[in-house]
Amino acid sequence: MTAPRTEIFADPQDLALRAADWMAGVIAAAEVPFRMALSGGSTPRLLYAELSLRRIEWSKLRFYWIDERFVPPDHPDSNQRMARETLLNHIRVAPEQIHAMPTLTDPETAARAYEDGLKSAYGATELDPARPLFDLTLLGLGSDGHICSLLPGSPVLEERTRWVVPVQHGRPEVRLTLTYPAVESSRLTVFLVTGQDKAEVVKRVRQGDQSLPGGRLRPQGETVWLLDRAAASLL
Numbered sequence: 427m428t429a430p431r432t433e434i435f436a437d438p439q440d441l442a443l444r445a446a447d448w449m450a451g452v453i454a455a456a457e458v459p460f461r462m463a464l465s466g467g468s469t470p471r472l473l474y475a476e477l478s479l480r481r482i483e484w485s486k487l488r489f490y491w492i493d494e495r496f497v498p499p500d501h502p503d504s505n506q507r508m509a510r511e512t513l514l515n516h517i518r519v520a521p522e523q524i525h526a527m528p529t530l531t532d533p534e535t536a537a538r539a540y541e542d543g544l545k546s547a548y549g550a551t552e553l554d555p556a557r558p559l560f561d562l563t564l565l566g567l568g569s570d571g572h573i574c575s576l577l578p579g580s581p582v583l584e585e586r587t588r589w590v591v592p593v594q595h596g597r598p599e600v601r602l603t604l605t606y607p608a609v610e611s612s613r614l615t616v617f618l619v620t621g622q623d624k625a626e627v628v629k630r631v632r633q634g635d636q637s638l639p640g641g642r643l644r645p646q647g648e649t650v651w652l653l654d655r656a657a658a659s660l661l
């Protein structure tokens with residue numbers, strides 16, 4: 427595992443601006459298709475808005491999600507809705523390039539359907555360390571050290587076979603999440619973290635604290651940390 431690269435920015439807006447420029451360059455240099463796994467939550471909103479303003483060959487992109495709240499796509503808590511409002515509705519992208527996690531059946535059926543879709547896109551049912559599933563995986567970090575919807579103490583942290591599972595505990599709503607094998611299968615893993623409330627977990631996750639879901643992540647490719655000064659204040 428290569429040592430993580432870390433960029434620290436003055437504030438969330440500066441981070442979003444510079445990160446969008448950097449990601450536009452990564453995409454420009456990449457092959458087609460460019461499979462990008464999107465995070466939800468609030469942190470990526472500024473980045474997605476900045477990305478929508480960049481001159482990017484959007485036809486290269488295939489958008490996936492790392493997790494989803496099991497709510498209708500138009501629900502205020504939907505990660506799909508957030509990404510559409512901040513990015514996807516503002517760029518030239520065809521519907522077939524967007525692979526949102528389905529939330530209109532039952533969680534188990536939806537998880538298996540999403541996993542089948544990932545395997546179809548990947549062209550195999552087993553992940554090959556030499557051939558990552560994603561080209562770029564964008565991760566937030568919860569103040570409890572969770573990534574995706576891999577929550578502390580959850581049994582899904584131990585899942586090493588399935589790529590997508592439902593999460594029935596730990597949050598008010600059911601979630602769907604990528605498991606460690608799927609989220610680790612990425613050429614580039616980008617942690618996007620801002621705010622003083624994240625400073626402690628940023629420090630502990632980077633130290634590999636195994637009590638935190640983020641600390642257990644072992645990405646296959648390069649890891650980049652994009653932080654504002656507040657989130658980096660304990661480094």
Ligand code: 6PG
Binds near residue numbers: 467
């Ligand atoms: C979600 C995200 C989740 C998020 C962290 C950080 O569905 O909420 O995928 O993993 O990245 O909880 O959330 P904030 O960016 O809102 O702090």
